[in-house]
Structure formats: structure tokens, C-alpha cells
Amino acid sequence: xxxxxxxxxxxxxxxxxxxxxxxxxxxxxxxxxxxxxxxxxxxxxxxxxxxxxxxxxxxxxxxxxxxxxxxxxxxxxxxxxxxxxxxxxxxxxxxxxxxxxxxxxxxxxxxxxxxxxxxxxxxxxxxxxxxxxxxxxxxxxxxxxxxxxxxxxxxxxxxxxxxxxxxxxxxxxxxxxxxxxxxxxxxxxxxxxxxxxxxxxxxxxxxxxxxxxxxxxxxxxxxxxxxxxxxxxxxxxxxxxxxxxxxxxxxxxxxxxxxxxxxxxxxxxxxxxxxxxxxxxxxxxxxxxxxxxxxxxxxxxxxxxxxxxxxxxxxxxxxxxxxxxxxxxxxxxxxxxxxxxxxxxxxxxxxxxxxxxxxxxxxxxxxxxxxxxxxxxxxxxxxxxxxxxxxxxxxxxxxxxxxxxxxxxxxxxxxxxxxxxxxxxxxxxxxxxxxxxxxxxxxxxxxxxxxxxxxxxxxxxxxxxxxxxxxxxxxxxxxxxxxxxxxxxxxxxxxxxxxxxxxxxxxxxxxxxxxxxxxxxxxxxxxx
Numbered sequence: 001x002x003x004x005x006x007x008x009x010x011x012x013x014x015x016x017x018x019x020x021x022x023x024x025x026x027x028x029x030x031x032x033x034x035x036x037x038x039x040x041x042x043x044x045x046x047x048x049x050x051x052x053x054x055x056x057x058x059x060x061x062x063x064x065x066x067x068x069x070x071x072x073x074x075x076x077x078x079x080x081x082x083x084x085x086x087x088x089x090x091x092x093x094x095x096x097x098x099x100x101x102x103x104x105x106x107x108x109x110x111x112x113x114x115x116x117x118x119x120x121x122x123x124x125x126x127x128x129x130x131x132x133x134x135x136x137x138x139x140x141x142x143x144x145x146x147x148x149x150x151x152x153x154x155x156x157x158x159x160x161x162x163x164x165x166x167x168x169x170x171x172x173x174x175x176x177x178x179x180x181x182x183x184x185x186x187x188x189x190x191x192x193x194x195x196x197x198x199x200x201x202x203x204x205x206x207x208x209x210x211x212x213x214x215x216x217x218x219x220x221x222x223x224x225x226x227x228x229x230x231x232x233x234x235x236x237x238x239x240x241x242x243x244x245x246x247x248x249x250x251x252x253x254x255x256x257x258x259x260x261x262x263x264x265x266x267x268x269x270x271x272x273x274x275x276x277x278x279x280x281x282x283x284x285x286x287x288x289x290x291x292x293x294x295x296x297x298x299x300x301x302x303x304x305x306x307x308x309x310x311x312x313x314x315x316x317x318x319x320x321x322x323x324x325x326x327x328x329x330x331x332x333x334x335x336x337x338x339x340x341x342x343x344x345x346x347x348x349x350x351x352x353x354x355x356x357x358x359x360x361x362x363x364x365x366x367x368x369x370x371x372x373x374x375x376x377x378x379x380x381x382x383x384x385x386x387x388x389x390x391x392x393x394x395x396x397x398x399x400x401x402x403x404x405x406x407x408x409x410x411x412x413x414x415x416x417x418x419x420x421x422x423x424x425x426x427x428x429x430x431x432x433x434x435x436x437x438x439x440x441x442x443x444x445x446x447x448x449x450x451x452x453x454x455x456x457x458x459x460x461x462x463x464x465x466x467x468x469x470x471x472x473x474x475x476x477x478x479x480x481x482x483x484x485x486x487x488x489x490x491x492x493x494x495x496x497x498x499x500x501x502x503x504x505x506x507x508x509x510x511x512x513x514x515x516x517x518x519x520x521x522x523x524x525x526x527x528x
Contacts, residue, residue, distance in 0.1 A: 007176025014067060014177070019043040021063035022051030057092035069100055069135030069163075070170035076292075077200045079407065090407060100160075102133035108140060108158045115241040123239055125151065136163055136207055136312075141249065144236065153249035154236055155309075157210060164208055171201050207312040210245035216311040217247065223286045229305045230278040232290075250307050252299030258418055261300050272416030273428050275306055279412045280432040283315075283405060284322050291315040291408050295415050315404045320347070325405070326436045333430055337364040354394045362390045 018024050025044035051059050064071045079093035109120045109127065120127055126143040133139075140156045178193035206212050214235045221232050239246035253260045255271075262268055275298070282289040290297075292313040299307045317325065324347040331340035341360035344350045350359060416423045 004176060007173050007180075010170070010173035011177050011180065014071070016046075017066050018063050019046040020048055020051070021066065022047035022054065022059045023056070023063045025052075026056040026059055060089075060092060061096055064096065065100075068166075068170065070167050070174075072096060072100075072135050073167070073204060074174065074200060077203060078196075090410070100133055100135055102130040102138050103160060105129055105140070107161055108138070108156075111158055111161065112156070112244050115243040116239065124154075124156075127156070131155075136160060136204075137210070142246075144239070144246075153251075154239075154246050155233070155249050156239070157213075157245040157247075159208060159210065159243040167204055167208070171197065171204070174200070203313060209242050211240065211242055213310075213312050214240050214245050214247075216314045219288065220282070220286075220290065220308075220311065220314075223282065223288060224278070227278065227281065229274045230308070231305060232308050232311065247309075250299045250301065250309065252301040252307055254296060255298040255300060255306070255415060255419075256295035261419075264300070264302075266300055266304055269420035269423070271300060271304070271306065272419040272423050276412055276416050276423075276425065276428045277432050278306065279408065280429055283317060284326050284432065284436045287317040287319065287322050289315050289317075289405065289408065291404050293408055293412050293415070295418070298415070315408065317405065322436075323440060324349075326433055326440070329429060329433045330437050332363075332367050333426055333433065335367060337361075337367060340367075350394050359390075359394055362393070366390060 015024075019042075022044075024040065025047050027040070051062070054062070060075065064075045075093045075096045079090050079096065105127075108130075112123065113120055116123060123144070124142045125145050128141040130138050131141050137157050137159050140158065142154050142156045144152055144154050146152055174197045175194065178197045181193045214237070217232050218235050221234065224230055224232070233248040233250055236246040236248075253264060255261065255275075258268070261271070275293075279289060279293065290308050290311055290313075292310060293308060297308060297310045299309065301307055324343050327343045328340050331337065331343065337360045338357075340363050341350075341356050344359065345352065345354075345356055413423070413425050416425075416428070
């Protein structure tokens with residue numbers, strides 16, 4: 001529970017720094033009520049002269065880094081929520097980099113030894129200086145001796161000392177600010193700022209346990225083992241713990257250095273297509289995707305393979321969500337807006353009180369302009385901006401897993417367009433989406449579903465004698481049950497009292513509830 005005094009201080013400090021760095025004055029003022037418009041003008045007067053000469057993304061970066069690493073992480077997290085901050089600001093935030101000094105190498109060594117319970121010389125042949133520092137962790141280059149006697153370079157990620165305490169304290173302040181926002185700004189409630197902060201807190205807790213990042217990387221490695229030209233680094237589990245993650249060192253060029261990738265002789269348009277198709281394959285085939293695929297987390301190795309690092313943020317989609325996603329994309333590609341609208345209703349994304357034909361009409365207004373346009377004018381970012389505006393009109397609630405997917409898709413498209421200004425998202429997506437539709441929704445998929453249905457029916461039939469015997473017992477005792485109700489004798493109570501496990505108690509309650517339901521059903525069937 002956050003302290004309102006410290007929360008208020010944090011809120012005042014945040015507003016002051018955002019105003020001084022020119023962030024508030026850079027926001028659009030059109031349509032603001034009088035008091036808000038006055039506050040906007042006052043914020044402009046408070047802004048530093050140096051801030052006024054910077055682009056808005058630079059102002060935002062300076063302000064968040066002044067506020068501290070927790071605010072930088074909040075900014076990076078909000079980059080995954082264009083439904084809250086808008087697609088343009090989300091893209092600016094996605095380029096936000098932590099500007100924090102590294103902590104000493106000696107401190108990193110102490111933390112590694114405490115976490116892994118072994119001396120640094122027993123773990124690494126060499127342990128080098130810092131090669132990258134961020135708000136949560138920093139990375140060192142090191143060398144290990146494998147069990148085969150081979151020397152191998154590795155990257156060692158170490159959690160920053162004291163970071164958990166600091167983040168917990170500042171996340172409490174964020175929670176207070178979110179509650180104030182929901183109370184005072186009614187329009188913010190649809191975007192659920194309190195829920196967003198709770199999600200950020202959970203995401204940060206996961207990022208601060210490097211074993212979970214290692215597990216995510218290992219899972220994706222298994223998923224993409226047979227994929228062409230995409231992989232993730234291998235994990236050294238022997239040298240990985242809660243505060244330490246050791247992985248394969250990647251000798252490649254970061255994808256944010258387009259000139260260096262071009263100079264190395266790589267096919268730039270092909271790299272863009274490979275990246276987008278890999279992302280869509282992970283999303284629809286596996287339901288598990290890297291949700292922080294900015295170019296600083298992507299490397300190109302000499303054979304043209306893309307290697308993705310830093311799986312601290314990942315996204316998951318259920319089987320139904322994957323099917324809905326594929327049908328929505330396929331519908332836009334085929335210009336079948338009625339089907340796209342129906343899928344939104346089937347998925348429960350749009351309330352049943354809305355009209356499917358009106359929603360299809362709104363989707364047509366979004367989709368038609370992208371067809372027949374030159375490739376360089378088709379923007380997924382613009383499409384998503386329009387989509388968020390339409391969904392707000394139809395009371396569609398933000399779904400975090402889909403918003404995370406959409407944001408990542410925008411970032412991936414941006415990387416691909418940097419490698420090919422004429423990159424066409426729809427042309428790149430079509431083969432992957434079509435393959436998914438054929439494999440998961442075609443005749444073969446229907447046969448698989450039918451087989452699963454028959455197997456389920458078989459299991460029910462196999463247990464039918466037990467159900468019938470139970471129903472006969474209930475029917476025989478039904479008059480007494482209806483007249484006197486269900487009683488638990490002293491022996492039953494003593495047995496329940498001996499069991500401390502909640503699961504067993506819940507099981508007994510569920511059995512009683514089921515019995516009552518069957519009694520009522522049987523009574524109606526028998527006596528009408």
C-alpha cells in the first residue's frame with residue numbers, strides 16, 4: 001500500500017521535471033478545457049530554453065532519465081501500450097535507452113559468487129569489464145572453459161545491486177499516481193492505469209529474476225530450432241541463477257547500425273522480410289513471441305541469420321487468440337471486412353450490444369486506404385492509430401496481450417522499413433498468415449479437431465456406467481434430500497478438520513455442489 005504523502009511528493013516532482021524538460025509543452029493542446037489549456041501554457045513557460053530546441057523524443061528521454069531508472073522502465077513499458085499513450089509517443093518511447101553508469105566490476109563479481117555459490121575463478125577463465133549497463137542489470141564479456149576443453153566467449157548479465165528495493169518503492173508511488181488519475185480523470189478509466197501499473201510491477205518482478213529470462217530464451221530456442229535465419233543465444237545453465245544470466249556471446253552487428261550491416265554485404269530487404277515473417281511465425285505458430293524486438297536487441301551474424309537477445313519481456317497468445325489474430329489479418333489482406341468484424345465479436349473483443357455491420361463499415365474505412373497504395377506509404381503504425389480510435393467508439397476494452405503484439409509488430413515493421421523503404425507489411429505477412437490458415441483452419445485441422453472431439457466423447461462413454469450408478473443413488477435418495485436437505489455427520493466433519501489442504505476442501509464442496517445439481521436435474525426429468 002503506497003503512502004499518500006510520498007506518493008504526492010513523487011507526483012509533484014514528476015510533473016515539475018516533465019514541465020522543465022519541455023515534455024508537457026510538446027504535447028498537443030487542441031481541444032483542452034480552459035484550466036488544462038492554462039496549465040499547458042504555464043508548463044511552456046517553465047520549460048528550459050535548451051529543452052525547447054530538442055525534439056519531443058529527446059525531451060522525453062532527458063526527463064525520464066532525470067526522474068530515475070524506474071521511470072525509464074515505465075517509459076519502456078508504456079512503449080508497449082500505444083492504446084494509452086498513442087502510437088506516435090509509443091514509437092518514441094520504444095527508442096528510450098537507459099542512461100545509467102555501470103556499477104563496479106568488483107561488486108558484480110561478489111554478486112555472482114553469492115548467487116552461484118562458487119568463486120569467480122572456478123566459473124570463468126576470464127571476466128572482463130562492462131560492455132553495457134541498464135537500469136536493471138549490466139553485461140560483462142567473459143570466457144569459459146567448456147566440458148570439452150574448449151574456450152568460449154560468453155555474455156554475463158548481472159542484476160544491479162539494490163535495484164529491487166528502489167523499484168518497489170517507486171512502483172508504490174506509480175500506484176498512487178494511477179489511482180489519482182483514475183479518480184480525477186474519468187476518461188482515463190477505460191485505459192485502466194491502475195491495472196497498467198500492476199502489470200508493470202509483475203513484468204518488472206519477472207525481469208529481475210534472470211532465471212525466467214533464461215527459461216524464455218531456452219523455450220524460444222526450442223521453438224525456432226528448425227526456422228531459417230533466426231535464432232536466440234544458447235544459455236549456460238551452470239552459470240545462471242536469480243541474479244546472474246550467462247549466455248552465448250554473439251559476434252554480429254546490431255541491427256540499429258544499418259550502414260555497418262550494408263557494408264558487411266548483407267541483403268537488407270531480405271533481412272527486413274525475414275524479421276517480420278519470423279515474428280509472425282512465433283506469434284501464430286507458437287503463441288510465444290519476443291515482445292521487445294527493437295533493433296538494439298537484434299544482431300546480424302555473418303551468415304545473415306538474425307539473433308535476438310534480451311528476452312526479459314515476452315508475450316503469449318492462447319490458441320483462440322492466435323486463430324482470431326490470423327483471421328483478422330487474413331480478412332484485412334483479403335478485404336473481407338465483414339469477416340474481420342465477426343471475428344472481433346466471436347472473440348468477445350467488441351461488446352454484443354454493438355452492431356456487427358456498423359463495425360464492419362468502420363473497419364472498411366481503415367482497411368481500404370491501404371490497398372492500392374505505394375508500399376512506402378502503407379504504415380502499420382497509422383493503421384493501428386485508426387484501429388484504436390475505432391475500437392474506442394465501439395467500447396472495445398484494451399486487451400494487454402494483443403496490444404503488446406500490435407506494438408511489437410509496429411516496432412518490427414519500423415526495423416524492416418529502415419532496411420527497405422519500400423517494405424510492404426501486408427505482402428510480407430501474407431505467406432505466413434496463409435500457411436497458418438491452411439494448417440490450423442483448413443480440412444486437416446478440422447479432422448484433427450474432430451478426432452479430439454471423438455476422443456473426448458470416448459472418455460465420457462467409458463465413464464458413463466459410473467455416472468449412471470451415481471445418478472441411480474441420487475434418484476433413490478432424492479425424496480429424503482429434497483425434504484431434509486444435505487447433512488454432514490460428525491465423522492465427516494472430523495475428517496474434514498484433519499485435512500489442512502485447501503484443495504481437498506474445495507474438492508468436497510465441488511462434489512456437494514455437483515450432487516445438488518444432479519439431484520435437481522434428475523428430479524425435473526423424473527417428475528417434470
